Amino acid sequence: MYTLVTLADVVQIVPSDFEKPSARAIEDYINEKYADKVIHKVGLCVGFHSLLSASEGLIGNGSGIVHVNVDFKLVVFRPFKGEIIRAIISHSNATGIFMSMDFFEDVVIPPQFFFSPSSWEDDENGNKxxxxxxxxxxxxxxxxxxxxxxRVEQEQWNDLSPQMQRPEDFNLEEKDQYGLRRSPYRIVASMMFTGLGPEMWWIQEDEAAAGAIEEGGADGASDDVEMA
Known part of the structure; x- marks a missing residue:
């Protein structure tokens, strides 16, 4: 689910951060720039992990900002295909079920990845x-x-950075096939295998199976007493 990636960047340390230790100032800059942001074809950045190397700082003319070339590692969220993860149903519509992991909301399960047959209809309270x-x-x-x-099945990537799009195509309100705004990184998952889906389904089944075993054990014990 989580992995480490190595990146290189130029860190800018402003004069107001000069009182901090250099390593702390670099870490703060990296977290501010990358944490909770998606890097295309890399994943969702969680936070700074470790500093691998840093050059001597160069002071910019007039600004007083120190520029430092750094190599560092980031913790990145990017589950692999086939990985089983936990999530909560946040909402649903006719195009699928949408899941939340608290820190990551772009998880969708299309109807073809449900248990079959599944249908979009009213429940006992009249809700779809x-x-x-x-x-x-x-x-x-x-x-x-x-x-x-x-279960993770696919990844969907959209490079939404302005430099990757023509001005006439740049529209943050554009909807995708699920009726949602385009996301830079979306996970397509499934709930069509035994053990997947709402955990309550399988807990109830396990409890029923355990009850049947206990009843069978009790019957066997009484038979032994009668035979004795």
Whole structure:
């Protein structure tokens, strides 16, 4: 889920930060620039990890800003394909279910990655929701705020930096196929394998299985007593 990446950059230390130790000033600059931002085809930057090297500082003319060439490592969020992660259902619509990991919101599960057959229909309260109708008969609901286990299937990248787009194409309000604003990094996940989906489904199943085993054990014990 998390990985370390090595980057190089020029750190600018302003005069107001001269009272800080050099390493601390560099770390603060890197965190301010990169933390909680997406680097294209790298991932979501979580924070500074370690400083590998730093050059002598060069003072800019007139500004007093010190420029330092640095090599450093960042902690990056980028789960691999096939990884099982936990997330919460934040909302859903006819195009899919949208998940939240608190610090990362761009996780979507399209209908083709649900348990089959699943349908977009009204629940008992008249609210639109995705419902899985299993072969055994009961219906299972993908309720909002449910904690789920999901499997990473794909990554979707959009380079939204202004220099990568023509002025006429630069529109932050443009919607994608899910009815959302385009995201620089989105995870497409699935809930179509045993053990995936709302955790409550499987907890209830495990409890039912445990109850059946206990009942079987109790019956066996009584038979032994009678035979004795």
């Amino acid at each position: 929701i995705w419902i899985w109708k299993s072969d055994e008969g009961p219906e299972f609901f993908f309720d909002r705020t449910e904690k789920c286990l999901i």
